[in-house]
Amino acid sequence: GWTRTAKQTHRYVIPEVRRSDAGVYQCVVRNRMGALLQRRAELQVAFMGIFSGEQQRRTVSVGRAAVLNTPTVSCFPRPQVTWYRDGHKIIPSNRVAVSLDNQLVVLSARADDVGRYYVQAVNELTGQNRTSPSVYLSMAGEKTLRKERREKRGVTEERDRLSHHQLAIETGRHKKTWLPKEESQHNRRGRDRDALSALL
Structure with missing residues:
Protein backbone atom coordinates (compact mmCIF):
# COMPACT_ATOMS: atom_id res chain seq x y z
CA GLY A 1 0.00 0.00 0.00
CA GLN A 44 10.60 -2.72 -15.86
CA VAL A 45 12.18 -5.63 -14.02
CA ALA A 46 15.47 -7.01 -15.31
CA PHE A 47 15.65 -10.78 -15.12
CA MET A 48 16.97 -13.84 -16.89
CA GLY A 49 15.33 -17.24 -17.10
CA ILE A 50 16.69 -20.47 -18.50
CA PHE A 51 16.87 -21.77 -22.05
CA SER A 52 14.01 -23.92 -23.24
CA GLY A 53 14.37 -26.95 -25.47
CA GLU A 54 16.79 -29.84 -25.65
CA GLN A 55 19.87 -30.76 -27.62
CA GLN A 56 19.26 -31.11 -31.35
CA ARG A 57 20.95 -32.47 -34.43
CA ARG A 58 20.96 -30.80 -37.84
CA THR A 59 22.21 -32.18 -41.14
CA VAL A 60 23.17 -30.10 -44.16
CA SER A 61 24.60 -31.00 -47.54
CA VAL A 62 28.11 -29.89 -48.40
CA GLY A 63 28.02 -26.59 -50.26
CA ARG A 64 24.55 -25.64 -48.98
CA ALA A 65 23.69 -22.99 -46.38
CA ALA A 66 23.04 -23.94 -42.76
CA VAL A 67 20.86 -21.68 -40.58
CA LEU A 68 20.84 -22.27 -36.82
CA ASN A 69 18.20 -20.47 -34.77
CA THR A 70 18.97 -19.08 -31.33
CA PRO A 71 17.39 -21.21 -28.59
CA THR A 72 14.67 -19.36 -26.66
CA VAL A 73 15.44 -17.80 -23.29
CA SER A 74 13.27 -15.48 -21.19
CA CYS A 75 15.23 -12.33 -20.51
CA PHE A 76 14.84 -8.58 -20.03
CA PRO A 77 16.45 -6.62 -21.45
CA ARG A 78 17.37 -8.52 -24.57
CA PRO A 79 20.52 -10.55 -23.84
CA GLN A 80 23.87 -10.25 -25.53
CA VAL A 81 24.31 -13.47 -27.50
CA THR A 82 27.58 -15.11 -28.59
CA TRP A 83 27.83 -18.27 -30.71
CA TYR A 84 30.37 -21.03 -30.03
CA ARG A 85 31.46 -24.19 -31.83
CA ASP A 86 33.14 -26.94 -29.84
CA GLY A 87 34.06 -24.44 -27.12
CA HIS A 88 35.54 -21.83 -29.48
CA LYS A 89 33.97 -18.43 -30.08
CA ILE A 90 32.73 -18.03 -33.65
CA ILE A 91 34.18 -15.00 -35.42
CA PRO A 92 31.92 -13.70 -38.24
CA SER A 93 33.50 -13.82 -41.69
CA ASN A 94 32.47 -13.63 -45.34
CA ARG A 95 31.17 -17.19 -44.99
CA VAL A 96 29.79 -17.21 -41.44
CA ALA A 97 27.45 -14.48 -40.18
CA VAL A 98 25.10 -13.72 -37.27
CA SER A 99 21.79 -12.06 -38.20
CA LEU A 100 19.98 -9.30 -36.29
CA ASP A 101 17.83 -12.05 -34.77
CA ASN A 102 21.01 -13.83 -33.62
CA GLN A 103 20.63 -16.61 -36.16
CA LEU A 104 23.88 -18.25 -37.16
CA VAL A 105 24.19 -18.51 -40.94
CA VAL A 106 26.88 -20.71 -42.45
CA LEU A 107 27.19 -20.22 -46.20
CA SER A 108 28.52 -23.03 -48.36
CA ALA A 109 28.94 -25.53 -45.53
CA ARG A 110 32.15 -27.54 -45.47
CA ALA A 111 33.28 -30.69 -43.73
CA ASP A 112 35.20 -28.68 -41.11
CA ASP A 113 31.94 -26.96 -40.08
CA VAL A 114 30.83 -30.16 -38.39
CA GLY A 115 30.59 -29.75 -34.62
CA ARG A 116 28.58 -28.83 -31.56
CA TYR A 117 27.11 -25.33 -31.69
CA TYR A 118 25.61 -23.41 -28.78
CA VAL A 119 25.12 -19.84 -27.58
CA GLN A 120 26.00 -18.01 -24.41
CA ALA A 121 23.52 -15.30 -23.44
CA VAL A 122 24.39 -12.51 -20.99
CA ASN A 123 22.04 -10.06 -19.27
CA GLU A 124 24.19 -6.96 -19.07
CA LEU A 125 22.03 -5.39 -16.32
CA THR A 126 21.98 -8.29 -13.90
CA GLY A 127 25.27 -9.90 -14.96
CA GLN A 128 23.56 -13.27 -15.33
CA ASN A 129 24.62 -15.62 -18.11
CA ARG A 130 23.18 -18.82 -19.50
CA THR A 131 24.44 -21.49 -21.91
CA SER A 132 21.97 -22.98 -24.35
CA PRO A 133 21.42 -26.63 -25.27
CA SER A 134 23.70 -27.54 -28.15
CA VAL A 135 22.91 -28.19 -31.79
CA TYR A 136 25.16 -30.76 -33.46
CA LEU A 137 25.70 -29.92 -37.13
CA SER A 138 26.63 -32.81 -39.39
CA MET A 139 27.19 -33.09 -43.12
CA ALA A 140 25.11 -35.30 -45.38
CA GLY A 141 27.36 -38.15 -46.51
CA GLU A 142 29.77 -37.43 -43.66
CA LYS A 143 30.80 -41.10 -43.51
CA THR A 144 31.55 -41.04 -47.22
CA LEU A 145 33.64 -37.90 -46.78
CA ARG A 146 35.64 -39.48 -43.97
CA LYS A 147 36.18 -42.58 -46.12
CA GLU A 148 37.36 -40.45 -49.04
CA ARG A 149 39.76 -38.56 -46.76
CA ARG A 150 41.17 -41.85 -45.43
CA GLU A 151 41.54 -43.21 -48.97
CA LYS A 152 43.21 -40.01 -50.12
CA ARG A 153 45.57 -40.11 -47.15
CA GLY A 154 46.35 -43.76 -47.94
CA VAL A 155 47.11 -42.94 -51.58
CA THR A 156 49.42 -40.13 -50.50
CA GLU A 157 51.27 -42.38 -48.07
CA GLU A 158 51.60 -45.12 -50.72
CA ARG A 159 52.91 -42.59 -53.26
CA ASP A 160 55.49 -41.36 -50.77
CA ARG A 161 56.53 -44.93 -49.99
CA LEU A 162 56.95 -45.75 -53.71
CA SER A 163 58.94 -42.56 -54.23
CA HIS A 164 61.37 -43.55 -51.48
CA HIS A 165 61.61 -47.06 -52.96
CA GLN A 166 62.34 -45.67 -56.44
CA LEU A 167 65.00 -43.39 -55.00
CA ALA A 168 66.67 -46.36 -53.33
CA ILE A 169 66.67 -48.31 -56.63
CA GLU A 170 68.13 -45.41 -58.60
CA THR A 171 70.79 -44.89 -55.97
CA GLY A 172 71.71 -48.57 -56.20
CA ARG A 173 72.48 -48.25 -59.92
CA HIS A 174 75.58 -46.18 -59.17
CA LYS A 175 78.71 -48.01 -58.11
CA LYS A 176 79.55 -47.19 -54.55
CA THR A 177 82.04 -48.60 -52.07
CA TRP A 178 80.82 -48.96 -48.54
CA LEU A 179 83.35 -49.55 -45.77
CA PRO A 180 82.38 -51.85 -42.95
CA LYS A 181 82.06 -50.05 -39.66
CA GLU A 182 84.70 -52.26 -38.03
CA GLU A 183 87.35 -51.55 -40.73
CA SER A 184 90.05 -49.34 -39.29
CA GLN A 185 91.57 -46.31 -40.96
CA HIS A 186 94.97 -48.06 -41.00
CA ASN A 187 93.67 -51.07 -42.93
CA ARG A 188 92.01 -48.85 -45.49
CA ARG A 189 95.24 -46.89 -46.13
CA GLY A 190 97.15 -50.17 -46.52
CA ARG A 191 94.66 -51.46 -49.04
CA ASP A 192 94.91 -48.23 -51.00
CA ARG A 193 98.76 -48.55 -51.17
CA ASP A 194 98.46 -52.14 -52.48
CA ALA A 195 96.09 -51.02 -55.20
CA LEU A 196 98.50 -48.22 -56.21
CA SER A 197 101.49 -50.63 -56.37
CA ALA A 198 99.55 -52.96 -58.66
CA LEU A 199 98.87 -50.13 -61.09
CA LEU A 200 102.55 -49.18 -61.22
Whole structure:
Protein backbone atom coordinates (compact mmCIF):
# COMPACT_ATOMS: atom_id res chain seq x y z
CA GLY A 1 0.00 0.00 0.00
CA TRP A 2 0.92 3.64 0.10
CA THR A 3 3.25 4.87 2.83
CA ARG A 4 3.25 8.44 4.09
CA THR A 5 6.83 9.67 4.33
CA ALA A 6 6.28 13.42 4.88
CA LYS A 7 3.50 15.88 5.40
CA GLN A 8 2.80 16.42 1.73
CA THR A 9 4.65 13.44 0.25
CA HIS A 10 3.50 9.86 -0.30
CA ARG A 11 5.55 7.01 -1.70
CA TYR A 12 4.77 3.50 -2.89
CA VAL A 13 7.47 1.08 -1.75
CA ILE A 14 8.09 -2.43 -3.12
CA PRO A 15 10.45 -4.13 -0.62
CA GLU A 16 11.46 -7.03 -2.89
CA VAL A 17 10.90 -6.57 -6.59
CA ARG A 18 9.66 -9.59 -8.51
CA ARG A 19 8.92 -10.14 -12.17
CA SER A 20 5.20 -9.89 -11.44
CA ASP A 21 5.74 -6.31 -10.21
CA ALA A 22 6.57 -5.12 -13.72
CA GLY A 23 3.92 -2.88 -15.23
CA VAL A 24 2.51 0.64 -15.36
CA TYR A 25 1.85 2.54 -12.12
CA GLN A 26 -0.21 5.67 -11.60
CA CYS A 27 -0.99 7.67 -8.50
CA VAL A 28 -4.55 8.97 -8.10
CA VAL A 29 -5.36 11.71 -5.57
CA ARG A 30 -9.00 12.25 -4.62
CA ASN A 31 -10.84 14.63 -2.32
CA ARG A 32 -14.22 16.30 -2.13
CA MET A 33 -13.32 18.53 -5.01
CA GLY A 34 -12.47 15.70 -7.38
CA ALA A 35 -9.51 13.57 -8.45
CA LEU A 36 -6.01 14.28 -9.69
CA LEU A 37 -4.13 11.77 -11.83
CA GLN A 38 -0.36 11.67 -11.79
CA ARG A 39 1.61 10.75 -14.88
CA ARG A 40 2.00 7.04 -15.44
CA ALA A 41 5.27 5.37 -14.56
CA GLU A 42 6.38 2.09 -16.09
CA LEU A 43 8.35 -0.32 -13.96
CA GLN A 44 10.60 -2.72 -15.86
CA VAL A 45 12.18 -5.63 -14.02
CA ALA A 46 15.47 -7.01 -15.31
CA PHE A 47 15.65 -10.78 -15.12
CA MET A 48 16.97 -13.84 -16.89
CA GLY A 49 15.33 -17.24 -17.10
CA ILE A 50 16.69 -20.47 -18.50
CA PHE A 51 16.87 -21.77 -22.05
CA SER A 52 14.01 -23.92 -23.24
CA GLY A 53 14.37 -26.95 -25.47
CA GLU A 54 16.79 -29.84 -25.65
CA GLN A 55 19.87 -30.76 -27.62
CA GLN A 56 19.26 -31.11 -31.35
CA ARG A 57 20.95 -32.47 -34.43
CA ARG A 58 20.96 -30.80 -37.84
CA THR A 59 22.21 -32.18 -41.14
CA VAL A 60 23.17 -30.10 -44.16
CA SER A 61 24.60 -31.00 -47.54
CA VAL A 62 28.11 -29.89 -48.40
CA GLY A 63 28.02 -26.59 -50.26
CA ARG A 64 24.55 -25.64 -48.98
CA ALA A 65 23.69 -22.99 -46.38
CA ALA A 66 23.04 -23.94 -42.76
CA VAL A 67 20.86 -21.68 -40.58
CA LEU A 68 20.84 -22.27 -36.82
CA ASN A 69 18.20 -20.47 -34.77
CA THR A 70 18.97 -19.08 -31.33
CA PRO A 71 17.39 -21.21 -28.59
CA THR A 72 14.67 -19.36 -26.66
CA VAL A 73 15.44 -17.80 -23.29
CA SER A 74 13.27 -15.48 -21.19
CA CYS A 75 15.23 -12.33 -20.51
CA PHE A 76 14.84 -8.58 -20.03
CA PRO A 77 16.45 -6.62 -21.45
CA ARG A 78 17.37 -8.52 -24.57
CA PRO A 79 20.52 -10.55 -23.84
CA GLN A 80 23.87 -10.25 -25.53
CA VAL A 81 24.31 -13.47 -27.50
CA THR A 82 27.58 -15.11 -28.59
CA TRP A 83 27.83 -18.27 -30.71
CA TYR A 84 30.37 -21.03 -30.03
CA ARG A 85 31.46 -24.19 -31.83
CA ASP A 86 33.14 -26.94 -29.84
CA GLY A 87 34.06 -24.44 -27.12
CA HIS A 88 35.54 -21.83 -29.48
CA LYS A 89 33.97 -18.43 -30.08
CA ILE A 90 32.73 -18.03 -33.65
CA ILE A 91 34.18 -15.00 -35.42
CA PRO A 92 31.92 -13.70 -38.24
CA SER A 93 33.50 -13.82 -41.69
CA ASN A 94 32.47 -13.63 -45.34
CA ARG A 95 31.17 -17.19 -44.99
CA VAL A 96 29.79 -17.21 -41.44
CA ALA A 97 27.45 -14.48 -40.18
CA VAL A 98 25.10 -13.72 -37.27
CA SER A 99 21.79 -12.06 -38.20
CA LEU A 100 19.98 -9.30 -36.29
CA ASP A 101 17.83 -12.05 -34.77
CA ASN A 102 21.01 -13.83 -33.62
CA GLN A 103 20.63 -16.61 -36.16
CA LEU A 104 23.88 -18.25 -37.16
CA VAL A 105 24.19 -18.51 -40.94
CA VAL A 106 26.88 -20.71 -42.45
CA LEU A 107 27.19 -20.22 -46.20
CA SER A 108 28.52 -23.03 -48.36
CA ALA A 109 28.94 -25.53 -45.53
CA ARG A 110 32.15 -27.54 -45.47
CA ALA A 111 33.28 -30.69 -43.73
CA ASP A 112 35.20 -28.68 -41.11
CA ASP A 113 31.94 -26.96 -40.08
CA VAL A 114 30.83 -30.16 -38.39
CA GLY A 115 30.59 -29.75 -34.62
CA ARG A 116 28.58 -28.83 -31.56
CA TYR A 117 27.11 -25.33 -31.69
CA TYR A 118 25.61 -23.41 -28.78
CA VAL A 119 25.12 -19.84 -27.58
CA GLN A 120 26.00 -18.01 -24.41
CA ALA A 121 23.52 -15.30 -23.44
CA VAL A 122 24.39 -12.51 -20.99
CA ASN A 123 22.04 -10.06 -19.27
CA GLU A 124 24.19 -6.96 -19.07
CA LEU A 125 22.03 -5.39 -16.32
CA THR A 126 21.98 -8.29 -13.90
CA GLY A 127 25.27 -9.90 -14.96
CA GLN A 128 23.56 -13.27 -15.33
CA ASN A 129 24.62 -15.62 -18.11
CA ARG A 130 23.18 -18.82 -19.50
CA THR A 131 24.44 -21.49 -21.91
CA SER A 132 21.97 -22.98 -24.35
CA PRO A 133 21.42 -26.63 -25.27
CA SER A 134 23.70 -27.54 -28.15
CA VAL A 135 22.91 -28.19 -31.79
CA TYR A 136 25.16 -30.76 -33.46
CA LEU A 137 25.70 -29.92 -37.13
CA SER A 138 26.63 -32.81 -39.39
CA MET A 139 27.19 -33.09 -43.12
CA ALA A 140 25.11 -35.30 -45.38
CA GLY A 141 27.36 -38.15 -46.51
CA GLU A 142 29.77 -37.43 -43.66
CA LYS A 143 30.80 -41.10 -43.51
CA THR A 144 31.55 -41.04 -47.22
CA LEU A 145 33.64 -37.90 -46.78
CA ARG A 146 35.64 -39.48 -43.97
CA LYS A 147 36.18 -42.58 -46.12
CA GLU A 148 37.36 -40.45 -49.04
CA ARG A 149 39.76 -38.56 -46.76
CA ARG A 150 41.17 -41.85 -45.43
CA GLU A 151 41.54 -43.21 -48.97
CA LYS A 152 43.21 -40.01 -50.12
CA ARG A 153 45.57 -40.11 -47.15
CA GLY A 154 46.35 -43.76 -47.94
CA VAL A 155 47.11 -42.94 -51.58
CA THR A 156 49.42 -40.13 -50.50
CA GLU A 157 51.27 -42.38 -48.07
CA GLU A 158 51.60 -45.12 -50.72
CA ARG A 159 52.91 -42.59 -53.26
CA ASP A 160 55.49 -41.36 -50.77
CA ARG A 161 56.53 -44.93 -49.99
CA LEU A 162 56.95 -45.75 -53.71
CA SER A 163 58.94 -42.56 -54.23
CA HIS A 164 61.37 -43.55 -51.48
CA HIS A 165 61.61 -47.06 -52.96
CA GLN A 166 62.34 -45.67 -56.44
CA LEU A 167 65.00 -43.39 -55.00
CA ALA A 168 66.67 -46.36 -53.33
CA ILE A 169 66.67 -48.31 -56.63
CA GLU A 170 68.13 -45.41 -58.60
CA THR A 171 70.79 -44.89 -55.97
CA GLY A 172 71.71 -48.57 -56.20
CA ARG A 173 72.48 -48.25 -59.92
CA HIS A 174 75.58 -46.18 -59.17
CA LYS A 175 78.71 -48.01 -58.11
CA LYS A 176 79.55 -47.19 -54.55
CA THR A 177 82.04 -48.60 -52.07
CA TRP A 178 80.82 -48.96 -48.54
CA LEU A 179 83.35 -49.55 -45.77
CA PRO A 180 82.38 -51.85 -42.95
CA LYS A 181 82.06 -50.05 -39.66
CA GLU A 182 84.70 -52.26 -38.03
CA GLU A 183 87.35 -51.55 -40.73
CA SER A 184 90.05 -49.34 -39.29
CA GLN A 185 91.57 -46.31 -40.96
CA HIS A 186 94.97 -48.06 -41.00
CA ASN A 187 93.67 -51.07 -42.93
CA ARG A 188 92.01 -48.85 -45.49
CA ARG A 189 95.24 -46.89 -46.13
CA GLY A 190 97.15 -50.17 -46.52
CA ARG A 191 94.66 -51.46 -49.04
CA ASP A 192 94.91 -48.23 -51.00
CA ARG A 193 98.76 -48.55 -51.17
CA ASP A 194 98.46 -52.14 -52.48
CA ALA A 195 96.09 -51.02 -55.20
CA LEU A 196 98.50 -48.22 -56.21
CA SER A 197 101.49 -50.63 -56.37
CA ALA A 198 99.55 -52.96 -58.66
CA LEU A 199 98.87 -50.13 -61.09
CA LEU A 200 102.55 -49.18 -61.22
